[in-house]
Amino acid sequence: MQLADLPDEVVARVFSHVSPNELHDKFLAFQACDTLSSLQLLAYRSIFSGTIIVRGGHHTRRMDTVGVFHTRAELRSAFTVQTMERGYDTIRDLIMFNMKSHTPVLPAELGLYYRSDGHETEEYVGSELRAMVKILELLAVGSVSAIPVVNVQLEHNADPSSTLKLLRRKVTNRMSALDKRLCKVLFAREFAAPPFYDHLQFMSSRFENLKQLHFWNDGIRDASLPPMVSRASNLQVLDLSGNSLSNLVRVPVSESITVLRVRANGLTSLVGLEFKSCDSLCVLDASVNDIGSLEGVFLPPSLRTLDVSFNAIAKVGLVMLPARLETLKLSKNSISSLTHLELPPSLQKLQLDSNNITALPVDFFHHTHHLTVLDLSDNKIDDLDELGRLPDSLQHLKLDGNQIDYSNLSNILQPNLRTLSMASTGLVSLTHLKFPPYLSDINFSKNEISVLAHSTFGPHLAKLDLSYNRLDSYDPVQQKLEIPATAVVLLEHNPIRAR
Known part of the structure; x- marks a missing residue:
């Protein structure tokens, strides 16, 4: 026809x-x-x-x-x-x-x-x-x-x-x-x-x-x-x-x-x-x-x-x-x-990116029960405890370009977090961390990380960017890392020694 x-x-x-x-x-x-x-x-x-x-x-x-x-x-x-x-x-x-x-x-x-x-x-x-x-x-x-x-x-x-x-x-x-x-x-x-x-x-x-x-x-x-x-x-x-x-x-x-x-x-x-x-x-x-x-x-x-x-x-x-x-x-x-x-x-x-913020008021997010996206990159934050109480609704958090002194991330790992970016923040180690279950994209690139151990990544993790750091090894079993086998881990520009 x-x-x-x-x-x-x-x-x-x-x-x-x-x-x-x-x-x-x-x-x-x-x-x-x-x-x-x-x-x-x-x-x-x-x-x-x-x-x-x-x-x-x-x-x-x-x-x-x-x-x-x-x-x-x-x-x-x-x-x-x-x-x-x-x-x-x-x-x-x-x-x-x-x-x-x-x-x-x-x-x-x-x-x-x-x-x-x-x-x-x-x-x-x-x-x-x-x-x-x-x-x-x-x-x-x-x-x-x-x-x-x-x-x-x-x-x-x-x-x-x-x-x-x-x-x-x-x-x-x-x-x-x-x-x-x-x-x-x-x-x-x-x-x-x-x-x-x-x-x-x-x-x-x-x-x-x-x-x-x-x-x-x-x-x-x-x-x-x-x-x-x-x-x-x-x-x-x-x-x-x-x-x-x-x-x-x-x-x-x-x-x-x-x-x-x-x-x-x-x-x-x-x-x-x-x-x-x-x-x-x-x-x-x-x-x-x-x-x-x-x-x-x-x-x-x-x-x-x-x-x-x-x-x-x-x-x-x-x-x-x-x-x-x-x-x-x-x-x-x-x-x-x-x-x-x-x-x-x-x-x-x-x-709030690209400002001169060093800290946020303790009750800054007290009423924000629907906040899903927060960008604090390129500020002067050096202590994650100074960010107040982040809302549980938060799904996307950017902290790139700050100078954070230590690696205790517990204050920012909210239960519904989907993406976390902390590139160029001066991090030196990541240990004893339990990441939220729905977190799918993590960016820790361009830091000073030399220690990565004893941490649990959620089942939905799709990408972990560890490029441009100081890791000399990456062995999830030896380093006691729980990470999905399907996750893409970027390790370019690290001094990892060949076994």
């Missing part, structure tokens, strides 16, 4: 498991839309009723910004067209198909993503931007004007000529006509290029359905936020990373915002943002700034993730963390004391 002999419903189900681009190459390549067989028509409808992504420009090794809008699974199930010129031809053909069909095909979502790495010729960039303008113009007429969701990314990494500036302005002007259909927008540039927001000041649309807005490295200052930000009344994600904000006083945050990213600006404080109106805010990323303290900051009860890593925090200060906070990132600061920090019961992940 041939595929064409099967019922349409069965064929449609088969097609749903094939990537749209493979389907197109198999059934529709070099085929005019008005000469399609019944099987090809089913393939056409399967391809063009989902997500269509048009990608223009050159794709470099830098971060692929398309991943900001789409998961890998979504990208696999989307029909992707390379270059804006081919995208224009594709959309035009779709309009022609619908004009001749009694049952038009309408994509559920259209993405127009242009990226320039600054190495293309002006002729090439101009042709791509002109094609992008023509696609946006097509979206205002005919059947494709009913496409419910349109996303746009425009990344330019060179100082454009006056011609290219005009084309960029045309792109943003045509975007304004999309109005309620515009869902996700990303503008990014290198610092040598002029900002995009200059072209957006005139946009008067309300953008009621705009859900994501990203302005990366766009030269935005405290008093120059694009009106587009405040006009997007249902915005969920606002990303102002890599700009020149010194405070958050003028940042409009509506009740609908769930994610706010202001990383890599010049912020010295989080004070000023009207968090009281942020009833839905779940993620606040203020990393890579110059914030010196969290004292006086009111954080909304809805917050789940707070990232203030890579700042200048020496003392956290008096701050009330939201009761529902699950992730707290304080890495790469100058914190030496956490005396006034009270962790919420809901906390699951705590990152």
Whole structure:
């Protein structure tokens, strides 16, 4: 039986498991839309009723910004067209198909993503931007004007000529006509290029359905936020990373915002943002700034993730963390004391690596019954007894890069521990230890360990890294080590003597 002999419903189900681009190459390549067989028509409808992504420009090794809008699974199930010129031809053909069909095909979502790495010729960039303008113009007429969701990314990494500036302005002007259909927008540039927001000041649309807005490295200052930000009344994600904000006083945050990213600006404080109106805010990323303290900051009860890593925090200060906070990132600061920090019961992940911490308050983890991840690597801890009472819920512990004086690990071997990393901590011996039963990955590399004996490793141990130490022998029987036969033990760069 041939595929064409099967019922349409069965064929449609088969097609749903094939990537749209493979389907197109198999059934529709070099085929005019008005000469399609019944099987090809089913393939056409399967391809063009989902997500269509048009990608223009050159794709470099830098971060692929398309991943900001789409998961890998979504990208696999989307029909992707390379270059804006081919995208224009594709959309035009779709309009022609619908004009001749009694049952038009309408994509559920259209993405127009242009990226320039600054190495293309002006002729090439101009042709791509002109094609992008023509696609946006097509979206205002005919059947494709009913496409419910349109996303746009425009990344330019060179100082454009006056011609290219005009084309960029045309792109943003045509975007304004999309109005309620515009869902996700990303503008990014290198610092040598002029900002995009200059072209957006005139946009008067309300953008009621705009859900994501990203302005990366766009030269935005405290008093120059694009009106587009405040006009997007249902915005969920606002990303102002890599700009020149010194405070958050003028940042409009509506009740609908769930994610706010202001990383890599010049912020010295989080004070000023009207968090009281942020009833839905779940993620606040203020990393890579110059914030010196969290004292006086009111954080909304809805917050789940707070990232203030890579700042200048020496003392956290008096701050009330939201009761529902699950992730707290304080890495790469100058914190030496956490005396006034009270962790919420809901906390699951705590990152304190690369600070100046020597000890933790005795009752620091008193309420953290759900904490599973703790990173204290690259601090100044020299006594494990100074870490307080670690919670029994802890599953992943990192202590790399500290200078721990002795090898009594009993204070940190919590019953549910899965991974333990203590590389470069100065350990000299491991004796008379009983490791937790579920511990599967242990890293003791780059230490001074010369003695390993009389210790029991749990049945789930999969990997034990003892490389770069001073062991002159390894014999589990002689050294009275209980270790699973299936465990991988790494012993590279030890002075082990041959027997």
